[in-house]
Amino acid sequence: MRNVAIVGTGHTKFGVRTDVNLQELAWEAIRQALEEANLEQKDIQYFVVGNVGSWSAEELPAVVIGEYSDLVPKGTMRVEAACATGSAALRDAYLAIKSGEVDIALAVGVEQMHQSPNPQVVELIGRAGDYFWEFENFGLTFPGYYALYASAYMAKYGAKEEDLGKIAIKNHYYGARNPYAQFQKEITMEEYLKSKPVAYPLKLLDSSPITDGAAAVVLASEEVAKELTDSPVWIVSQGVASGTANLSKRSDFTHIDAAEIAAKEAYKRAKIEFENAWKYFDVAEVHDCFTIAEIMAYEDLGFAKRGEGYLLAREKQTYIGGKVPVNVDGGLKSKGHPIGATGISMAVSITRQLLDRAPKGTQADIKNGMGLTHNVGGTGHYAYVTIFSTRRPSS
Amino acid sequence: MMINDIRERLQQQISQLIIALDGIVKTTGMPIITDKSGNPLWVDVREITLRYQIPVKKIQKFFEGLKEGKVLATKCPKCNTIYFPPQDDCPKCKMSNLEWVEMPNEGELVAYTIINVKPPSFSHYSDYIIGIAKMANGVNITAWVNSKEVKIGMKVRLKVIRREPEGYITYELEPI
Numbered sequence: 146m147r148n149v150a151i152v153g154t155g156h157t158k159f160g161v162r163t164d165v166n167l168q169e170l171a172w173e174a175i176r177q178a179l180e181e182a183n184l185e186q187k188d189i190q191y192f193v194v195g196n197v198g199s200w201s202a203e204e205l206p207a208v209v210i211g212e213y214s215d216l217v218p219k220g221t222m223r224v225e226a227a228c229a230t231g232s233a234a235l236r237d238a239y240l241a242i243k244s245g246e247v248d249i250a251l252a253v254g255v256e257q258m259h260q261s262p263n264p265q266v267v268e269l270i271g272r273a274g275d276y277f278w279e280f281e282n283f284g285l286t287f288p289g290y291y292a293l294y295a296s297a298y299m300a301k302y303g304a305k306e307e308d309l310g311k312i313a314i315k316n317h318y319y320g321a322r323n324p325y326a327q328f329q330k331e332i333t334m335e336e337y338l339k340s341k342p343v344a345y346p347l348k349l350l351d352s353s354p355i356t357d358g359a360a361a362v363v364l365a366s367e368e369v370a371k372e373l374t375d376s377p378v379w380i381v382s383q384g385v386a387s388g389t390a391n392l393s394k395r396s397d398f399t400h401i402d403a404a405e406i407a408a409k410e411a412y413k414r415a416k417i418e419f420e421n422a423w424k425y426f427d428v429a430e431v432h433d434c435f436t437i438a439e440i441m442a443y444e445d446l447g448f449a450k451r452g453e454g455y456l457l458a459r460e461k462q463t464y465i466g467g468k469v470p471v472n473v474d475g476g477l478k479s480k481g482h483p484i485g486a487t488g489i490s491m492a493v494s495i496t497r498q499l500l501d502r503a504p505k506g507t508q509a510d511i512k513n514g515m516g517l518t519h520n521v522g523g524t525g526h527y528a529y530v531t532i533f534s535t536r537r538p539s540s
Numbered sequence: 541m542m543i544n545d546i547r548e549r550l551q552q553q554i555s556q557l558i559i560a561l562d563g564i565v566k567t568t569g570m571p572i573i574t575d576k577s578g579n580p581l582w583v584d585v586r587e588i589t590l591r592y593q594i595p596v597k598k599i600q601k602f603f604e605g606l607k608e609g610k611v612l613a614t615k616c617p618k619c620n621t622i623y624f625p626p627q628d629d630c631p632k633c634k635m636s637n638l639e640w641v642e643m644p645n646e647g648e649l650v651a652y653t654i655i656n657v658k659p660p661s662f663s664h665y666s667d668y669i670i671g672i673a674k675m676a677n678g679v680n681i682t683a684w685v686n687s688k689e690v691k692i693g694m695k696v697r698l699k700v701i702r703r704e705p706e707g708y709i710t711y712e713l714e715p716i
């Protein structure tokens with residue numbers, strides 16, 4: 146199997162993007178990625194579109210994006226892995242190159258949630274579990290699913306409301322410095338504590354927003370990557386796992402099993418020790434759709450022991466200069482969470498971090514040249530953990 | 541409030557929006573509105589209303605059970621796995637036609653939330669508590685918790701009820 150590298154990245158401004166339609170939004174990211182890679186559409190041999198949709202009008206997003214971006218007649222498909230859709234798109238392009246099927250591929254993630262009114266979006270996302278047994282009868286909302294985790298975690302480990310707030314404050318601190326972020330504004334603990342309840346114990350400031358946005362990456366095989374750039378960022382490994390549709394079928398509501406399994410798989414391939422995982426990474430992007438998700442991510446990734454994730458936040462160990470900087474682009478909380486684009490946005494952030502190209506005030510110290518993304522779809526229905534490095538993988 | 545009143549209210553909201561849009565089309569010749577940021581938006585003139593039809597033949601006994609006031613699960617006679625929500629296939633043993641067993645009445649709350657921001661289709665209820673309870677047989681159930689006070693570890697009883705205003709039979713958890 147061949148090595149695969151990222152040779153170009155593209156990222157749009159996240160937020161309410163009613164100034165463009167779905168294909169125009171995707172093109173913003175695709176154009177930037179092509180320009181960075183110094184490639185033309187004819188060089189792209191295969192493209193994948195990550196889009197969850199249902200709130201936006203186009204039923205076949207890969208097709209309209211392919212036409213608008215002049216990628217036709219190259220092969221394509223649309224992929225879905227809920228909030229991990231972007232990572233799934235990246236995976237498909239990565240495997241296409243790794244297997245030797247193509248040499249250059251493009252993965253684009255795009256979501257335009259504002260094509261539908263907010264109440265309808267709440268309705269549609271609530272259905273994203275086991276529809277009949279969770280939504281139809283009991284009206285679980287998406288924040289509601291994570292709130293179930295939060296109440297169980299807080300009861301078991303004694304984490305407080307303020308500990309969740311620490312995550313939101315950190316992510317807003319960095320989002321305020323990211324020109325691509327939806328909310329470029331810091332928040333205080335007082336504002337956090339006073340924010341509107343959404344699904345107890347989660348409040349508005351625990352939650353990532355409804356967002357429009359797109360991100361794209363151009364991937365190339367080792368041979369081609371070396372011709373294209375002096376600074377490829379290699380995909381070292383990726384771990385993938387799934388979880389039950391129905392939350393009640395899980396044995397534990399204080400961590401996300403699929404994420405831990407995906408992390409261990411990615412670490413094993415990269416020869417990383419789970420217990421000391423944080424030592425390997427200069428920077429990480431983890432799935433913080435809700436503050437509790439980031440705390441569980443610290444534990445599922447081996448950055449903190451079970452039940453101690455919230456202490457990492459309390460001690461500011463995930464700021465730049467701490468043990469391991471996490472979500473220093475603002476995370477989903479402040480950068481925004483355009484579901485299908487999120488995973489690729491994470492890959493773009495890590496790539497730019499490793500190349501010392503992050504916006505001022507958000508650049509981590511790059512010592513090992515290694516970064517990680519942790520992207521959870523649904524509430525642990527899908528999980529993708531991907532490891533990136535500036536050093537060429539040995540295998 | 542009766543279910544028809546709720547439907548009427550929702551339909552009224554929808555038709556008001558459509559009438560407003562018709563007005564815009566009449567004056568400007570196009571269904572284009574301006575959003576908060578001043579961006580022009582074309583509002584779909586075709587609408588879609590969906591109500592899915594979900595086959596329940598394989599678990600019909602579950603609904604018959606509810607009518608008799610029982611919450612039923614299925615049990616595989618070979619590996620003894622209890623399935624709730626019920627399913628008539630045991631994928632582990634590749635067997636079908638499982639046994640029907642009653643879920644225990646008592647359990648313990650392991651997670652809960654109070655839904656404040658509700659989906660529009662639940663907007664006619666006041667804020668509701670959803671809990672996951674581990675029942676005496678070790679199997680979890682998700683349901684509304686009918687209680688003012690709620691705490692992890694709280695003992696709860698599983699009960700069949702008629703949910704108003706829709707008037708359909710379902711189940712809930714209440715403190716013991």
Ligand SMILES: [Zn+2]
Nearest residue numbers: 616619630633
């Ligand atoms: Zn069996």
